Amino acid sequence: MDPQVPIIDLAPLIQNTSQKSEVGKALKQACRTHGFFYVVGHGVSEDLQQKLETLSAAFFALPLEEKMQIRMALGGKAWRGYFPVGDELTSGKPDLKEGLYLGRETAADDPRVQAGELLMGPNLFPAALPELGPTILEYMAAVEQVGHHLMRGLALSLDLDENFFQQHYTTDPLTLFRIFHYPPAATSTASYWGVGEHTDYGLLTILKQDQVGGLQINSQGQWIPAPFVPNSFICNIGDMLERMTGGYYVSTPHRVLNASGQGRFSYPFFFDPNLDAQIEPLPLPKQQTSQQTQRVRWDGKNVMAFRGTYRKYLIGKIGQVFPDLMDEVQDQ
Numbered sequence: 457m458d459p460q461v462p463i464i465d466l467a468p469l470i471q472n473t474s475q476k477s478e479v480g481k482a483l484k485q486a487c488r489t490h491g492f493f494y495v496v497g498h499g500v501s502e503d504l505q506q507k508l509e510t511l512s513a514a515f516f517a518l519p520l521e522e523k524m525q526i527r528m529a530l531g532g533k534a535w536r537g538y539f540p541v542g543d544e545l546t547s548g549k550p551d552l553k554e555g556l557y558l559g560r561e562t563a564a565d566d567p568r569v570q571a572g573e574l575l576m577g578p579n580l581f582p583a584a585l586p587e588l589g590p591t592i593l594e595y596m597a598a599v600e601q602v603g604h605h606l607m608r609g610l611a612l613s614l615d616l617d618e619n620f621f622q623q624h625y626t627t628d629p630l631t632l633f634r635i636f637h638y639p640p641a642a643t644s645t646a647s648y649w650g651v652g653e654h655t656d657y658g659l660l661t662i663l664k665q666d667q668v669g670g671l672q673i674n675s676q677g678q679w680i681p682a683p684f685v686p687n688s689f690i691c692n693i694g695d696m697l698e699r700m701t702g703g704y705y706v707s708t709p710h711r712v713l714n715a716s717g718q719g720r721f722s723y724p725f726f727f728d729p730n731l732d733a734q735i736e737p738l739p740l741p742k743q744q745t746s747q748q749t750q751r752v753r754w755d756g757k758n759v760m761a762f763r764g765t766y767r768k769y770l771i772g773k774i775g776q777v778f779p780d781l782m783d784e785v786q787d788q
Contacts, residue, residue: 459494460680461673462486463688466602467497469609480612487613490675491708492692494685495606495662500598502687505664508595511588512721516554516637518584526580528557534569534577535559535632535774541639546652552714553650558633561593574731574767575630596633596725599662599689603629603727606660606691614701615741621659625729630658630766632728638670638712638720650712650720656694657773658728658766663690668720674709682710696729696766699759700738707759731767 464482468475486493515523520540528537536557542550558579562569568576581589607621617623638650650670665671671682671690682690698707714720729735762769 459683459685460675461490461492461494461682461690463494463496463685465497466495466499466605466609470497470499470605476609476618477612479609483606483609484613487610487693487705490673491706492673492675492682492690492710494688494690495602496685496688498602498605498689500595500602500689504591504595504598505687507587507591508664508723509666509721511585511591512556512635512637512723515556515582515585515588515635516719516721518582522582522584523554526556526582531557531577531580533572533574534562534579535575536577537580546649546654549649549652551649551651553636553638553712555634555636558592558596558635560596560631574771575632592633592635595723596631599633599725600629600631600727602662602689603631603660603725606662607727610660610693610697614704614738616738620738625659625733626727628730630726630728630731630770632726634722634724634726636722636724638714638722640714640717640719650714653709653711655707655709656692656726657770658694658696658726660697660727661692661694662725662727663692664723664725665690666721668714668716668718670712670714670716670720671722672711672713679711694726694728695759696735696769699735699762701740702737703760704740728770729766731765731770733766735762735764735766735769 462482464479466479469479523538526537528539531537536559538556539554541552541554544551559575561579562576564578566576579589604622607626608618611618611620665684667684669683672679673682693705693707695707697705
């Protein structure tokens with residue numbers, strides 16, 4: 457199946473050639489229409505990706521009692537660890553998936569961890585798969601670089617200096633990683649969503665998906681599939697970039713329905729502002745400001761009304777996804 461979502465080659469941007477401005481133009485077109493785009497030429501090793509896939513499948517094949525040895529309750533404010541099918545909510549409804557939450561590795565003796573800072577702490581890795589932890593950290597480091605390159609491209613797409621985001625929001629980005637396993641649904645009806653309709657919270661999501669498919673995006677009021685494309689990542693912008701552009705770029709709703717009859721794996725990497733970054737409108741050219749759009753969001757919320765730091769926005773979202781963890785972060 458040929459995707460309706462555009463495929464963008466990042467090589468000119470990564471190699472810093474004269475064609476990088478064309479990448480910016482392609483990103484602008486994608487963000488103004490679908491809010492999603494595939495990227496190729498990203499430079500992340502295919503061997504590393506394959507190793508991640510193999511080890512991830514081995515982890516989710518472990519008995520539930522072994523996976524629960526690294527359950528999220530043990531991660532506390534670091535928001536790390538395993539959750540079983542049905543424990544994560546989207547719009548108040550349980551998702552038909554299990555997953556492993558991860559983030560940048562922060563040692564237990566780090567002052568931020570000692571102070572109980574939100575999202576700071578060591579990852580929880582299974583003792584039964586000693587290669588999984590190092591592989592995940594290597595993959596996260598590689599995709600973080602893709603995130604920095606993409607934010608340069610998005611800055612160019614908005615007629616800003618290409619280093620704008622790095623200077624103001626992502627010098628030390630919040631990077632979060634998830635590995636999700638969607639078991640085969642008992643039925644293909646909409647009451648069995650792997651993930652229900654939602655938007656992402658921050659700046660940018662960089663998703664690796666397998667060949668099973670099931671991702672759907674709401675592009676201009678129409679649900680369309682986002683199928684597997686070999687050695688690509690499918691990317692989308694989040695709520696904070698919509699807020700910062702005043703609606704010039706839109707955080708697009710998406711969902712997952714695994715009606716394949718087999719297990720599905722996905723690997724979303726979230727490249728977001730520093731937790732203490734103050735979310736403010738970008739200094740966009742007048743032409744772009746005049747093209748900002750006000751619309752009714754899928755959840756009825758007004759993201760344009762948000763004021764404050766990214767930490768404040770994220771804490772509100774954590775409480776909706778994992779209500780039991782809310783008590784852990786209310787004092788942040």
